Amino acid sequence: MAGDKSQWTVGHVLAQQAAARGDVPFLQVQDQPPVTYAAADRLANRLARGVLGLGVKPGDRVALMLPNGLEILTAWFGLSRAGAVTVFINVAYKGVFLEHVLANAGAEVAILHRDYAPALAAALAAQPRLRRVYVVGEGPLPHLPGVVVQPWEALLDPSAGPVALPVSYRDIGAIMYTSGTTGPSKGVLMPHAHLYLFAQEEARWMRLVPEDVYYICMPLFHANALFMQLYGTLVAGAKAVVVPAFSASRWLDDIRKYGA
Secondary structure (H helix, E strand, O other), rough: OOOOOHHHOOHHHHHHHHHHOOEEEEEEEEEOOOOEEHHHHHHHHHHHHHHHOOOOOOOOOOEEEEEOHHHHHHHHHHHHOOOOOOEEOOOOOOOOOOHHHHHHOOOEEEEEEEHHHHHHHHHHHOOOOOOOEEOOOOOOOOOOOOEEEEEEEOOOOOOOHHHOOOOOOEEEEEEEOOOOOOOOEEEEEEEHHHEEEEHHHHHOOOOOOOEEEEEEOOOOOOOOHHHHHHHHHHHHEEEEEEEOOOOOOOHHHHHHHHOO
């Protein structure tokens, strides 16, 4: 895979590992049951079919404002397979910071956790293009003026059949925003090859092997946790354990508990 650039896309790497590793555990979110490689691939297909059914086209941008969990990974895998561009938003953003990112990204569809709905509602004036929001989390759906709001589950198509779309390693796979220390945050356009090389080098230099367990406690909206740790795990065929956040008092116990 390393030398064949045509295979340097998120959807292809996941499909290849699902075919090779099938029922081997790939993802475990804290103490939830592990998700196998094959199950992750099926979730990616369901999400891809869901967004394609909405009319999302290859190259369209879809914004994510989600905490660490299975949903942010399912969304990224599925959007990548559909050829869409995933826009990752820092979940701490609000006010002018969130307004700027929303206006700059220009996404018409967003997926967010209900905890961040008030921040999004306050920033909607800066994002006239947003038309649909899918909400993760239990409870009544939030009201977002002028936006169709539906539960996350409505975005998952019942069919998990393969999605065959031509996605190139040259295509933009993600947009991540800089920290904005010298001015408004810049949206970094990251082709699939960029993402793959992050993962490949992580697996190489960390000497990851399929028997490894990678403990991920950093935010998955950031390149370190997502493209290096999580994607590196996928490239290596290993297992990732994802927790909500770093805890100084808990992390060492977690390392022992999960065998990381």
